[in-house]
Amino acid sequence: MTDTPKRSHGRKAVKLTVQPRDLMDPNPELAGVWTARIISLFPETFPGILGESLTGKALREGRWQLETIGLRDYGVGKHKNVDDTPAGGGAGMVLRPDVVGNAIEDAMAGARGNWPILYMSPRGKRLDQQMARNLSRCDGVTILCGRFEGVDERVLEHYGIQEVSLGDFVMTGGEIAAYALLDATVRLLPGVLGNAESIEEESFSNGMLEHPQYTRPAEWKGREIPPVLMSGHHGKVAEWRKEESERITRERRPDLLE
Incomplete structure (x- = not known):
């Protein structure tokens, strides 16, 4: 190991404050x-x-x-x-x-x-x-x-x-x-993401790519949100998302299915 003293920024925890580098003392x-x-x-x-x-x-x-x-x-x-x-x-x-x-x-x-x-x-x-x-x-x-x-x-x-x-x-x-x-x-550390369910649904978490996402407005430039997502039927929504996830994975990353 070197005897050369480290500069003030070396081996200090970085926290975003008014003085982000002012962290000389252990916290x-x-x-x-x-x-x-x-x-x-x-x-x-x-x-x-x-x-x-x-x-x-x-x-x-x-x-x-x-x-x-x-x-x-x-x-x-x-x-x-x-x-x-x-x-x-x-x-x-x-x-x-x-x-x-x-x-x-x-x-x-x-x-x-x-x-x-x-x-x-x-x-x-x-x-x-x-x-x-x-x-x-x-x-x-x-x-x-x-x-x-x-x-x-x-x-x-x-x-x-x-x-x-x-x-x-x-x-x-x-x-x-x-x-x-x-x-x-x-982002996978406990408490970092507010909604833990979002981690379970995103791409690669279940071995496949994520299904498409939509939000308001219901119609945009002649394109509508798929009716099933507006149905309020949670079972059908889950089934649609699973099918879409499989379809996109099969088209874009068939290696994941293998």
């Missing part, structure tokens, strides 16, 4: 709360969009907490270098194992129970609803946001890090992917 009210720790070259970009809407409300209420670890704080030498040229040659730069390792060890200090370390990577396991559900049942999660050509493989091996992908494409860094993973996970 006993948040003890035992599901926590996300983010290791990034751009820690100031968090909570970003996660500080809005339901995830932001839950953050303010202490239903989850967010801590950021600035990777540059662990850089080597006068210029705080965090990367170096790839062994064997090639384009780009690779995050150094000593730099990333020190950041991970500080990030995991005090971590308890089931607390996985994730690395956002296009070669990782695809993020899906089941993974988000599993993560929401953990005590917390540490997410490493990569940059450049990635991170030294020895870091992933040494710490048993799980690689997670959003899909078959490449991004400039892992921060946006981390946003997506956290949003999908935090």
